[in-house]
Amino acid sequence: MDATEVAIIGAPMDLGAGRRGVDMGPSAVRAAGLHARLASLGYSVRDLGNIEVVQPESTTPKSTSARFLDEIAASCTRLAKIVERAASAGQFPLILGGDHSIAAGSLAGLAKYYRKSKAKFGLIWIDAHADMNIPATSPSGNVHGMPLAAALGMGPRELTHIGGFAPKVSPQNTVLIGLRDVDPAEGVNVRESGVLAFTMRDVDELGLRQVMRRAIAAASDGTEGIHLSFDMDSIDPDYAPGVGTPVSGGLTYREAHLAMETVSDSKLLRSLEIVEVNPILDTANRTALLAVELIASAMGKRILP
Template sequence: MRREVRIIGAPTDYGANRRGVDMGPSAIRYAGLAAELDSLGRTCTDDGDLTVARAEERNPDAASTIGSAKFLREVREVCERLSEEVAATIADGAFPLVLGGDHSIAIGTMNGANRDADAGVVWFDAHADFNTPETSPSGNVHGMPLAAALGYGEFGEGWNPSAGIDPSNVALVGLRDLDEPERVAVRESDVTAFTMSDIDERGVGPVTEEALEVAADGTTGVHVSLDLDWLDPNEAPGVGTPVRGGVTYREAHAAMEIVADQGALRSLELVEVNPVLDERNETASLATELAASAFGKRVI
C-alpha cells in the first residue's frame, strides 16, 4: 500500500432519500482521521472536498429520462470529477481515501480506481446497491452504484457509468436488505454475494478472506467500499438506511484488519455517515477507527 494517503471529500446527498449525509466528510475529519493515519506512519494529504451544490438548489427530476432516478445529472457531474481525482491520485503514486457523501459516489471512485487497471471490488454493505433506474422503487441513486459501475441499466443523457470491472472479481459482504429485482439481478450476475447468514454460519474472518480472494484473483488491486450501514445500528446509528442485524464493532474491525493483511488494497471509500442522525459523532468516529484498521492499525 502506498505510504502517502490522499483524502478526497465528496459531500453529496443527491443519491440519498434523507438530507444530512453530505456532512459526512466533515464529521469523519472532525473525528480525527488525519491524526489516526499520521500515527500509523502514513503521510496524509487532505485535498479537501469537491464543490457540490446543495440538493435544494437543484431539480431532482431535471435529467430523469429513464425510470424514476433522481438527480442523475448532478450525480454524473460529481462522479466524473471524483473519477478524475482518484485516477490522478493513483497516477501520482498516492493512495485515494474517499469520504462520502452517499453511496452514489462509488461510481466515480470505481471509475477512477479502475482506469488503466483491472481492479476487483469488495462491497461491505447491508444493501446490494444493484438497482437500476428501471428497477429502483425509490429512484435514489445510492441504491444503484454497483450495478452502474458494472454496466447494468441505462442512465440516460449518453452517460455510461460503467467502470469496466469484471463482475467475477466483485464480492458483496454482509447483505441483509435487497429489493426483489436486486435479488434476481445478483443471482443472475457473476458477482459473489455473502449475506449476514453466511457471516453467522462461517464467521466474518473466513467470509472476508474469501471475498478478498475473489476480488484479488488476477487483478491489479482491490477497491474496498465501506458503507457504515453494514454495521448494526446499535454500533453505527448515524446512517440514512439502517437495517437491524448487521456486524458488530469487533467483527467490523476484524474484517478491516484482514483487508490490511491481504495487502492488495488499491483504494478505499467510507460512505453514508449522516451526522444529523448520529449520536455524539459516534458513527464518524467508528468510520475513522475502521479506516485505521484497514491501513494496518493493531492492538499490538
Template structure:
C-alpha cells in the same frame, strides 16, 4: 508507509434522507487524518469535491433522481482520484452517499487498466446497490452505483470515465448483504457477482468470509478497491446512517475485516460512505469510520 489522499464528497443527492453531505466533515472531526498520521503515513487532505444541494436543482427523472448532477460530481471525483493514483497515493474517499462510488471505483478501474489488469471490488454494504431505473421503487440513485459499475443503467453513471463496464462480476464481491428489494434479488442472482450475506457471516465467521472475498477479488487483478457503507454495521455501533438495518456487523467483526484486508496488502483505494451526522449519537458513526480507516491502513492491536 503510504501516501494517503483524503477526498471529501458531500454528496446528498442520491438518497431519500438528508444529512450525508455533512459526513466528510464529521469524519474529519473524528480525527481520520490524525489517526492515519500517527501510523506513520503521510496524509494530505485534498478538500471536498464541489457538490450541489437538492434545494438548488430539479430532481428530473423520478426513476433516477438528480442523476445528471450526480454524474457531474462523479466525473469530478473520477478525475481527482485518478490523479491520486497517478501520483502513487492511496485515495480515501469520504462521503456522502454511495452513488459517489461510480466515480471513485471508476478511477481505480482506470488505474488498474493502465497496468493491463482488471480491478477487484469488495462492496461492504447492507444493500447490493444493484437497482436500475427499471427496478427501483424509490428513484434514489444511491441504490444504483454497483449496477452502473457493472455496465448496467443508469447509463449516466455507467459511462463515468468514458467507458463501461468498470468491473467484472467475477472480480466483484458483496459482503454483509441483508436487505434487498425483491426485484433487486433477481438482478443480483443473474449478475454473476459473488455474495456473502450476513447469514454467511453468521455461519462461516467474518474472518473466513473476508478471506474468501480477498481471494476472489484479488485473483489476477491489479488490486482491490474497498467500498464500505457504514450501514453494513449494526445500528448499535453505527446509528448515523440513512438506511439502518438491524443485524449487521458488530464492532470487532468490522475491525477484523479491515485488519485482514490490511494484512493482505491488496487494497488500492477505500470509500467510507453514508455517514449521516443528523442521525448520529455524539458522532459515534464518524468515529467508527475513522477507526476503520486506521485498521485498513495498518493499525495493529499489538
C-alpha cells in the same frame, strides 16, 4: 498497501439518498481525528478537499426513477478525475462520502487508472444493501441504490459510462458482504450478474473470517489489488446509529474491525471509501469516530505492534 501518502478526497453527496445530512459525513469523519490517526500510523496525509456537489434545493430532479441523475453523474465525473490523478501520483485514495452514489465516480477513476497499464482491480463491497438496482427496478428512484450496478455496466449510461467506458470492474472480481436488505428485483440483478455475494446469514454460518478469506481470494484473482467500498450501514445500528438507512442485524463492532484487519493483512488494499455517515442522525459523532477507527484498522493499526 504500497503507498505511504494518503490522499483524502471528500465527496459530500446527498443527492442520491432519501434523507438529508449525509453530505456532512466527510467533515464529521475529518473532525473525528482522521488526519492525526493516519499520521500516527506513519502515513503522510494530503487532504484534497471536497469535490463540488450541487445542493438539492438548487435544482429539481428530472426523473422519479433516477432522481438527480445528471447532477450525480456530473459530480461523479469530477470525483473520478481526482481519484485517477491521486492513484497516478502513487497516493492511496481515501474517499469520504456522502451517500454511496459516489462509488460510481471513485470506481470510474480507479478503472481508468488501471486501464493505462492494461490491468484491473478487484472490489469488496461491504453494505447492508446490494446497491444493484437500476431505474426500472428501484422502488425509490434513489441513485445511492444503483452505483454497483453501474460499475458492472448496468443502468443508465450517464453512470455506466463515466470516463467513456464500461464496465469498471469484472463481476468475477466483485464481492458483496453483509447483505440483509435487498429489493426483490434487485436480488435478481445480483444473482444474474455473476458477483459473489455473502448475506448476513452467510456471515453467521461461515464466520466473518472465512467470508473475508473467500472475498479476498475472488477480488484478487488476476488483479493488481483491491478497492474496499464500506458503507457504515453494514454495521448494526447499535454501534453505528448515524446512517441514513439503518437495518438491524448487521456486523458487530468487532466483526467490522476484523473485516478491515483481514483486508489489511492481505497487503492488497490499494484504495478505500467510507460512505453514508450522517451526523444529523448520529449521537455524539459516534458513527464518524467508528469510521476513523475502521479506516485505521484497514491501514495497518494493530492491537499489538
